[in-house]
Amino acid sequence: MDALVSERVRIPRGKLLYRQGDPLTTVYGVRFGTLKTVLTLQDGRSQITGFHLPGEIVGLDGLGKMAHVSDAIALEDSEACVLRFDELQELARELPSLQMQIMRLMSNEISRDHDMLVMLGAMRAEERLAAFLLNLSQRMSTRGYSATEFLLRMSREEIGSYLGLKLETVSRLFSRFAESGFIQVKQRQVKLVDMDALRQLVGSRC
Amino acid sequence: MDALVSERVRIPRGKLLYRQGDPLTTVYGVRFGTLKTVLTLQDGRSQITGFHLPGEIVGLDGLGKMAHVSDAIALEDSEACVLRFDELQELARELPSLQMQIMRLMSNEISRDHDMLVMLGAMRAEERLAAFLLNLSQRMSTRGYSATEFLLRMSREEIGSYLGLKLETVSRLFSRFAESGFIQVKQRQVKLVDMDALRQLVGSRC
C-alpha cells in the first residue's frame, strides 16, 4: 500500500484539495488534519457530506464519473497522500487483497452514508447532534485521542450544514446539552461528561 | 457478466430478498419489479435508503461488514439475479474492466447517496418531492417507459420515509402540485404535466 504513495500534498486551512468537476486521476488518504467534503447546488445552497480524519480516503465518490463531485476543503492545516488511481487499479489487479480492500472501503462509505440518511431523515435535531458527538468521539478514540475531550475543527455553521440544521440551532443545542450536564463546551473545546445520556438521546424516541 | 448469473430468485410483493444482519455471500441485480431497501434502528424507527429498479444492483452496502446492513423488500412481484460475490471477485481479477465496472457502480451509489444527503439536509418538503418525481421520471425513461406518466410502486408512507417526511405531508404536496397544475394524480398513477415547473421548484431557493 505504501508503495502507491507517490507524493504528498499539504493543504493549508481553508484551501481546496480538489474541486467539484475536477477530472479525477487521484484519490487521497488523509495523513493529518481534517477535511470536509462539500456538495454545492446550482442555487448556491450547499451541504457538507462528510468530515474526514487521518486514515480516511477521500475522492472515491467521483470515480463513477471520473470527475470529483464535491469540493474537499481543509478545516485546519492538513496533509494528504496522493494515490494515483491508474496505479491503484493496476496494482489491484495483481493483488486481490488490495482489490478487496478498496471495495470494502467504498462499501463502508456507502454504509456510512446510509447511516447519515437515517440521521437526516428520521432523527430530531437533538438526536442528530448527540449522534454526531458520539461518532466523533469514537473516531477520535480509534486514532489514539481522548474519546471524551476533543477540539472541534469545524464551526457551528459547518456542523449545522452536515446535520441539516442552522447554526443557531446547533448553538442552542450545545447550550442545552451543557445545561443538562451531558457535555461541557468552551468554544470548540468539547468534553463529553455523560456519554450514556447522549447514547440514550440517540436511542430514545418510539 | 452474464456468465456470473448462477440463478434467479422471484420475490413476491412484500417479501424480503435479504434481511439486515444476513451474512453477505451474494449481491443481486434487479431483473424486473421494484425493491426498497430499509434501514431500521433499535427503537423501531426506519428509513428507506433507496428504491431499486431493474438493472440496478442491491446489496453492495454490506460488503464492508460482509453482512447486509438493510432489509431489501419487494414493492411488487419482482425478480433478481443472484451474483455470488466470491465468483464476482474471482472474475474481476481476470477481467480488469469488470473490476472497474464494480467500482464505478459503487462510486455511483455513493454519489447518489450524497445527492440524497443534500436533499434531506438542505431542501424543503416541496423541493424534495419535486426532485423525487423528476428522478423517478428520468429513471423510468432510461428504462424505456414514459418519462411523464408512470405508476408509483410505493405508498405515500414509503415516499415519506424515503424523503424524511410524514405521509400526510406527502399527500398534501401531491394535492398541492396537482392544484398548481404541475402534475395529475389518481391514486398511484402520476402524470407529470409541467416538468419545467418541477425543475424550477428544485432549483429555486436562494
Place this chain on the structure above:
DNA sequence: CGAGCCTTTGAGTTTCCTCAACCTGAGTGG
C-alpha cells in the same frame, strides 16, 4: 489592539408534524 468572524441568546414566524375524522377503492364473503 482593532476588525471581522464566530457564537450566543432572544423574539417572532414558518414549516412540518400530530391527531383526528373521513373518504376511496380493492378484495371478500354472504
Place this chain on the structure above:
DNA sequence: CCACTCAGGTTGAGGAAACTCAAAGGCTCG
C-alpha cells in the same frame, strides 16, 4: 351481485420543532 371490511389516502385544526431576523458579546489573527 352487493354489502362489508380494511388498508391506503385525503383533508382539517392545532401544536411543536426548527428557522429567520436581530442584537450583542467573545475570540482570533493580523
